[in-house]
Amino acid sequence: MNTDTDPDRSSLVEGPQLSFESGKTLMAQGPQAFHDLMATNVEAAMDRPLPQMEVRFNNLSVSADIVVADDHSNKYELPTIPNELKKLLMGPRKLTVRKEILKNICGRFTPGKITLLLGQPGSGKSALMKMLSGRFPMTKNITVEGDISFNNVPEKQILDRLPQFVSYVNQRDKHFPTLTVKETLQYAHTFCGGDLMQNGKGMLDMGSRHNDVEALEAAGKIFANYPDIILHQLGLQICQDTIVGDAMLRGISGGEKKRVTTGEMEFGMKYISLMDEISTGLDSAAAYDIVDTQRSIAQRLHKTVIIALLQPSPEIFSLFDDVMILNEGELMYHGPCSQVEGYFETLGFKCPPGRDIADYLLDLGTREQRRYEVPRPAKQPRSASEFAEYFRMSQIYQETLAALEAPYDSQLLESVKDTMDPMPAFQQPLVDSVRTLLARSLVITYRNKPFIFGRLMMITIMGFLYCTIFYQFNPTQISVVMGVMFATVMFLSMGQGAQIPVYIASRDIFYKQCRANFYRTGSYVVATTISQIPMAIAETIVFGGIVYWICGFASDAKLFIIFEVVVFLSNLAMGMWFFFLAGVCANENVVMPVGMVSILVFIIFAGFIVTKDQIPDYLIWAHWISPITWGLKALAINQYRSSDFDVCVYDGVEYCTKYGLNMGEYYLNLFGIETGKEWVAYGIIYLVAIYVVFMFLSYLALEYVRYETPENVDVSVKTIENESYALMATPKAADSKGNAVVDLPVNTHEKNFVPVTVAFQDLHYWVPDPHNPKESLELLKGINGYAVPGSITALMGSTGAGKTTLMDVIAGRKTGGKITGKILLNGYEASDLAIRRCTGYCEQMDVHSEAATIREALTFSSFLRQDASISDAKKYESVDECIELLGMENIADQIIRGSSVEQMKRLTIGVELAAQPSVIFLDEPTSGLDARSAKIIMDGVRKVADSGRTIICTIHQPSSAVFYLFDSLLLLQRGGQTAFYGDLGKNCRNLIDYFEGIPGVAPLLESYNPATWMLECIGAGVGHGNGDTMDFVSYFNKSPYNQQLESNMAKEGITTPSPDLPEMVFGKKRAANSMTQMKFVVWRYFQIEEVAQIIGILFNGIFMMFVGFSPPAYSIPSGYTWLYDICPIKFPMSILVAVVFADCDELPTWDEATESYTNVGTQLGCQPMADAPEDVGHITLKEYTEEYFGFEHDTIARNFGILIGCIVLFRIWALLALRFINHQKK
Template sequence: MSVNLESGKTMLEHGPEALNRFLASSFEPAIGSEMPQLEVRYKNLSVTADITVTEDVTAKSEIPTLYNTVARSLARMSPLRRVVRKEVIKNASGVFKPGTITLVLGQPGSGKSALMKMLSAQFPVESNITVEGEITYNGVPQKEVIKRVPQFVEYVPQTDKHFATLTTRETLEYAHKFVGAGLAEKGAETFTKGSVEENLAAIEAAKAYYQNYPDVVIGQLGLQNCENTIIGNAMLRGVSGGERKRVTTGEMEFGMKYVSLMDEISTGLDSAATYDIICTQRSIAKTLHKAVAISLLQPAPEVFALFDYILIMNEGEVMYHGRREDVVPYFESLGFKCPADRDVADYLLDLGTRMQHQYEVPLPLGMMKHPRAASDFAEAFSHSRVYADMVGMIEAPMEPELAKHMSEYMDPVKQFRRSWFRNIGALSVRHMTILWRNKAYVASRIVMTCFMGLIYGSTFFDVDPTDVQVMLGVIFQAVLFMSLSQASQIPVFMEAREIFYKQRGANFYQTLSYVVGYSIALIPPSLFEIIIFGSLVYWMCGFVANAGAYIIYLVLLTLTNLVLSTWFFLLTALCPNLDIAKPMSTFSIVFIIIFAGFVQPKSEIPDYLVWIYWINPIGWCMRALSVNEYRSSKYDVCEYGGVNYCSEFNMNMGEYYLSQFGVPSSKTWLWTGAIFMFLFYVFLLGASTYLLEYRRYLAPTNIQ
């Protein structure tokens, strides 16, 4: 069957299954073999976590406050701490073969999500986590390709974290932009083993497919009615919960993925939508030879029947992993019969729990008792024929064709599809779009900036430069207002961090690209605010009427604003949650204000704390702006207001008034202040990048 390649809509005219068959029939002759395949094997896989147990646990002690967080941190460092070992996955072995679709069943906390994250190289392996066993991809150990695994193994998470003001289409198009770049060109390089006509047909199909892939995903997941609707959140109306779940699934579909691991993708979906999605995934597995594993909660019988294999987990134990048609007979052989009026999936989920008694029947010959705990079922499974068949597949030599696919299609894949520079551009545009769509925030900032500028300007209208305390106070307040107002972005930064964790885990983009791109996106609104507020204060308060001094004033305010916004960004990378980041920002603001050199002059700061004065960006900006004002040509004179400062104080007018507050008067402080703030800004960007890359808050640290 031919497919119209004009658009994503026309490509799906005959349904997803017809499109998949067309792609396979177009690509396979041109590559001289079946579609590239990836087989995932894991053997004796165990994951344990050493977790500090907090004593006297109460509801109050579990609230994520600054005090409780510090107390738990101190408890983990105490020599008297009590550590328990939690087994997340216990000696699991299995294989996900190309061309098959596996249903993963398990109660919450069963370990199924941890297994999927381990196989997709997205499990947060930290110092308290121990991993044993081996995972291979077409025979290659995971540790050899761990940084590149997300490029060919997709993991769809349970949680739906998206930017609320982006539409469904925009969310999917950005995913395509990050991980789908260059795939059509890459495909053209591999389509060389067929006839000229076959190669050209494959190239044409690949270009059309990847060019229209967002439309294809939208059509496959039934998102046409909400493609131009914003995602929304608890405070902003957007798509429905089921549609949001489908966006989460679609976002991870982009790129050249050979294995799909999907974690509870049916939450919020009706049975018909779930059936359609699983049918599409089954078609992809069968025609494009992908390995697909999907965990579902209580799938309907018609959905259950679509799977080839069933994997059942409970308490980290594998209770069963084998063919779907063998699962009911297997558990009947253990003395558990599924009633005719009970869905098989519900029956299987009840095994290993207190609900299993309703299924018990007389034991077969040779069995002494029914299995009770998950460990009993795992022990019984390890002695079964089904397990022996699975071990046989794990121990079987790797097919030469799979090894060839690894070297030809997976090995050349880089960790990221696009350069960090190109990703910076895309991320900057994305975050600018998100920022400007928050109309309430933008409008309130504009009104507040204009209002506060007029308040400051009218209150300190045309300040007498000889009243140095008032003049420096105006400078201090202007710097403080423009810089510390960025603290309001902390909740936005924290929300974006969760989305970054997901997308960075999937190798969408480099951490440096995210940090720099986000910072660039903050520059236009900052410039807008600074020009409005800074101009009102500068001209109404009677600062020196000099174009050069005015431009320097705006530049210094902009640099300080960037430094402080990056500081608050750093705090969100450093702190585990918003409840810690907010008090930490307040704590830092107190230090910034006290040690800026105005509230407490440098001469009155204790020697052991003076270092805070020298690293304080507000202090550096204040010194530079003070020099910019008082060392201008208007005040850089001996005689002013009838007083000869050179003869009376042995310094000119500007130097004299700067000395009253211990402000150094050399004009070099203008450019040294600017250089310091720029270097400090770069340092904060680097620190933020390091924390987001190597210190992510994904793993549990304490339990009751």
């Protein structure tokens, strides 16, 4: 910890000579110089060293109580409906099992030091970080024991303000896809640091009078330029104006997205930084630069930095001061990095030469540790608990306990009084926070142009349909008028359901930012709801204006305004209801059915389909709480109690004399609607009130119901084992390099594929410039290369160099942009069909049908993607081959849901392998995996290549052991140009000799990772290094390796056809026949996005309008009868209504003398209709049903046949859409 007193004032004021004009000028000399400048000026303004924070935790334990089934005596069964019913009736008793996540962890993190947190997935790393940052989701089944304190202040005392002192960078990259990188960071700065200077002015204004003004001004400029500083610090200035993007929208690369996640939490004066797996997706050089920057921050700004990494290279490991190792929640080591190897040597373990130190440490406590054991008299520890017991007896641990009992430094206690106590929970005031959130929401909404255009198109089309169908309706046709008002309220209200995917997608971002105290939950709710008002106003004006005047409502401006207000409030109220559901339900799969059921309840009890008088007393509450009820009442009373209809005589009928009510009251009474004009005001008041109630409920849901996973706590009564390692045979290795070799017995399987050589010649790829659509950006510039069967070719380069872009182009996965050059298979130009049929593509994201088992997923791929001529037995055999090659025997029959990251990655590779492709493309197969899991995955890939397939793989941070598995390398420099292509040689000797022969390149140090060294040579990472002085592209073009590449490219079978190699020709697009496809695809489920929902709502609205109910079939204008004839909903509706209401063998006879029916039968359709409207007269239910609505009993059989035809037709359309329409933009 830095405890120096104030240094000489002149040395503070001078500092590094940097300009304050912008972030670029401040970062001109690198992060270290900037951090010196920042510390100099802030400390000068404060007249003391920067505030510091030490965190101590003593006997910290976290456990979760999980309810599981005691299934010792039962065989494992899949969670099918029959099995679940059987378990419900006869199933095992439930047990509560305690899963210990952290077990008696003691330690402290001190200012000025950077600590590495190591551990396998599920070891408790994230749990510890979340506990220390106050982000751990606390539920009733979570038990926490032990103490956590910050500068001698217990965590509980400052829990609401803790995010202002402690930042936590999550593993997941959750961002708004339509915001640019700069906007994302700018909003984070506004939330966390925008008002920091104002709030902390008193703290900064403590220096000597002759210096504090200058220093305070410099500090203010630093804070003002901080977003730009972070952009340059993380190397994001190149992509600052590019949208972040997501799986469906092309944006920045995965590595850049990870850096945005890191940068988002860099704002505000945080004293402790907790970073969880921040290197995922980054090349090793960029990861090194970012960790080096954090080291500089720790040393120069006296921050406490803790970083959890999965695959740190030795170079990155050397940047850390301390290391903490967790395994199964146990503390195996916490102390200086310089002593960790010596400590484990005392336990009987030694890291072999060439083995990465982090990989070695992660292997301890697992079966892999056998290779590191050295003979000694005492037995080596085996389990994590044994390692923890040994560590508790060590001198390092005793020193830690002594430090925990020691008093805090006086400087830390002063920080409590000067900086911690005055710190508010939120940097922005409530109003400013709402304003910032509203501005962000409006930007996001405006950029979702498909959604906006879809909504406007939908309401315009529906508005004109309504006004033309109901053009100048007759007010005495009450069912028609009420139908128009009911449809108006219902249609606009249901349209708000299209926002559900938007709400769900933004919820995870809200969780992250709210936990970080970016803003209050109330601010978010208010801003989100206000942001929906402009769209609701536009919809109301457009739709309401069209319908009101053209349909023929009362011609009164005042009544029109009331009509619009009621429709607008109904729209808002239902929008807020969907917002509440999105906050309280677990996911979209739950929200959608719950939302549809709630809408159904609101509609049924609104008083139109079932009038209030017909609703049972025990359900009448549903009528009064429905927002649609009050909107419909207000519109009906507004219409029929107007001066035009508030009369006794209308259209020749004496309503007052005949019914004792005026015309308007009579028709309102038919639907059981109150007749008092004050009910219009009541309706408006209720809609406003329910809007506020729904808003408050949304606040409660988002504040107190959080669907966040604290840690992997899935357990059973059986012994909990680490599945990833138990599945693999891991004998000792005699390799001097310490390489892990996974040896699995693999049966000999018949090859169902043709070996293929992939070649690409002079590939160029352009995309439109986002700043100037008329111009193009060239992402790939004349790339040449090839990959042969039985080999693994690595595509590497700095983040954003074009690795994934190149692979997408070769694999035919690009949906936009311009591509030139040749792609060849066995020397023949590849067709799109050939690439689709003979290649497999594994994306970074592991997307699977979670309800299936692993074997089912593989079988699905095998049967649908292998040729129909191959027998089913061979297809099943290929499934077994995949399971064997990837070591999934023990988990093959488990459902996919709940699988670990490593298991999901193996399944992703297996799904492609099951198709028996000749070529497999892998995009970052080790991303998000720890070093051991990455080695397991790549060993499996090596076996796949050895089976004769061609593997092309992008990879960012391979360890030495993983890098040695590759045969060839295509290295890309920034700008999409080739810096190297060729065979790597044994232990990468060819690559090393090539780069060491380049003038100015430093030789590879002993034990240094060749992959990291190579990327540093070409200027990868956030910094640039040699890449600025040496033109590696030109050097390669003149090298013997390029000459060898050109020579090999000219050979037969690579760029020219060979008589010994077949051309990849396929006669049909689908490998499987139609029956096989139907068999395997019938139960597949496809998610609906918001635009598809809008289109669905549009078509459903049109179909509901022409179903023959409202308006009745007889009143549909002749120009629209074709819509009535083709409406698919009409046919089941007609069947159901006719069966109930139109069934009458013999109609009764009307007796004019008695004005009653005679010979009335017992069937429901034969009964006279009671309380028929004035314009209907006497009529039976059968006649009314058939004449007014067109639901005829004699057409039941025909309608049933048409209904079956509609189902078949829609399935065919869905098949064509899935085949020819691709919404993914890459």
